[in-house]
Amino acid sequence: MKTIELIKKAYKSDKLIPFIGSGFSASVAPTWDDFIEKLFDELNLDEEEKTRLINKLSSDHLEATEYYIQKTENGKKDFLKYINRKLKFKIIKKNGVHYINGTKLEKHKLLFDKFSNRVIYTTNWDNLIEGTGNYIVYKKKSDIHIKGFSHKFDTGRLIKYHGSVSDNSEGKSITASKTDYWDRILYTENPFNILFRYHLLSNSFLFIGYSFRDTNVALEVYRISQYLKTIKKGDTKIFWAVTEYRDDPRIYVLNKHAEIIIYHLLSEKNEKKLKQLEEKIKKTCSKCLINIPIKHNSDNNKVCNICTDEKVKKQKEHLKYLKNKYREYGTLELLKSLGK
Numbered sequence: 368m369k370t371i372e373l374i375k376k377a378y379k380s381d382k383l384i385p386f387i388g389s390g391f392s393a394s395v396a397p398t399w400d401d402f403i404e405k406l407f408d409e410l411n412l413d414e415e416e417k418t419r420l421i422n423k424l425s426s427d428h429l430e431a432t433e434y435y436i437q438k439t440e441n442g443k444k445d446f447l448k449y450i451n452r453k454l455k456f457k458i459i460k461k462n463g464v465h466y467i468n469g470t471k472l473e474k475h476k477l478l479f480d481k482f483s484n485r486v487i488y489t490t491n492w493d494n495l496i497e498g499t500g501n502y503i504v505y506k507k508k509s510d511i512h513i514k515g516f517s518h519k520f521d522t523g524r525l526i527k528y529h530g531s532v533s534d535n536s537e538g539k540s541i542t543a544s545k546t547d548y549w550d551r552i553l554y555t556e557n558p559f560n561i562l563f564r565y566h567l568l569s570n571s572f573l574f575i576g577y578s579f580r581d582t583n584v585a586l587e588v589y590r591i592s593q594y595l596k597t598i599k600k601g602d603t604k605i606f607w608a609v610t611e612y613r614d615d616p617r618i619y620v621l622n623k624h625a626e627i628i629i630y631h632l633l634s635e636k637n638e639k640k641l642k643q644l645e646e647k648i649k650k651t652c653s654k655c656l657i658n659i660p661i662k663h664n665s666d667n668n669k670v671c672n673i674c675t676d677e678k679v680k681k682q683k684e685h686l687k688y689l690k691n692k693y694r695e696y697g698t699l700e701l702l703k704s705l706g707k
Contacts (some may be wrong), residue, residue: 370630371704377571378705382602384570385482385490387496390610391474391576391698394691395467396493397453403431407459409449410438433544447541454493455532462646465499474695475499477702483523486566490529492541497525506531507540511558528559528584548582558588567591571604575698577685579607579621584637592625608632608701610694612642632697641693644686648679 368376377383387471388465389399397405403425407417424431432446439445456467465472472495478487479500489496497504502525505511506526530541542551551557566572572588579585588605608630611618621627633641 370628371701372608373604373628373629374571374573374701375705377573377602377604377606382483382570383705384486384488384572385478386572386574386577387478387487387491388574388577388581389491390578392493392692393576394492394695395472396456396491396495397659399428400425401429402453405453406435406449409445410435414577417567429545429548431544436544436546442540443541443543446543450492450541450543451532456494456498458495458498461491467495472499474698476701477699481522481702481705483576484521485541486524486526488526488528488563488572490542490577490584492527492530492532492543494532494609500567505529505559505675506533508558511562516562526559526562528563551583563587564591567603567605568595569603571602573606573608575608575701576599577607579617579627580640585625588623588627604628607628608691608698610697630701632701633693634697637689637693641686641689644682644689648682648686 374383377664390501391398398652404421407420408416412420419432420431424434436442436446446673457592459466465476475495476499477494483500487496487502496502500523502523503514504525504527505516506527506529529543542548551560560583563584567587568591605625605627606629607621609618610632612633613631613635618629622629631638674701
């Protein structure tokens, strides 16, 4: 059976739970790289020092946030103020349609339409999902005890797995840095982790906009997948909607070690088009990598003269535009295909 048919089957039987990552909101919210770059602006560093830190820490976002928290006077409090400024969006509803800065939140509204009386998980701190639907939102671990969690409900339940903007507990529930992750995994049994394991045992999950580089979530998925191998597994499955290419080695690894089923958001035709454009850019400047911002050179922290050329800049911008366009289209088509 094709992957899309398996997803639709799980949805139809009320056994499909979406898990939303930052890529879901990439068209309206900052990417991780943009978020970290602006975060370092808060430290009032000179441009050379800022560039050096971004080159050293951008490959591990948790190390970057850890650095900021350790360097600021109020640590986690300052970080919480920052994410509230950057990720607490003003959402306008006009004629039944939600907008942010003139951009329609079509995916977020469609997500609510499809899962209005079900459970949704997200590691996103922003308020975009709850801002486009009527959910009971669980931001802090104590919310499960205070608000309760029934198995049947008319209003959707949104689990903010790593906390949320507008957290009044001075950021204590925000999972953002290396320290936060290790503490959560090693020392404190978090109710969200317990709930997630429970749902993993008896439901299929659909990860959208997710990189699967999250240690906390990946560990729980692996833990339950190993247990399920010892019993009759039934129809419980983990689906991962990806924009990674079909020959990406991470797809192979995750599929094998945790039996994650891949759903490709990019058509083979669009994937081929993106690869051709990447090759064209690489031939223009063999020293630079596609995924490194123009102003950050991987060798010596200096700007590459070739890549400052307007033609190359436009090619990179077009590549980014196409990737976002194809991801948006693929995600919308996936959600629409679920029916009601």
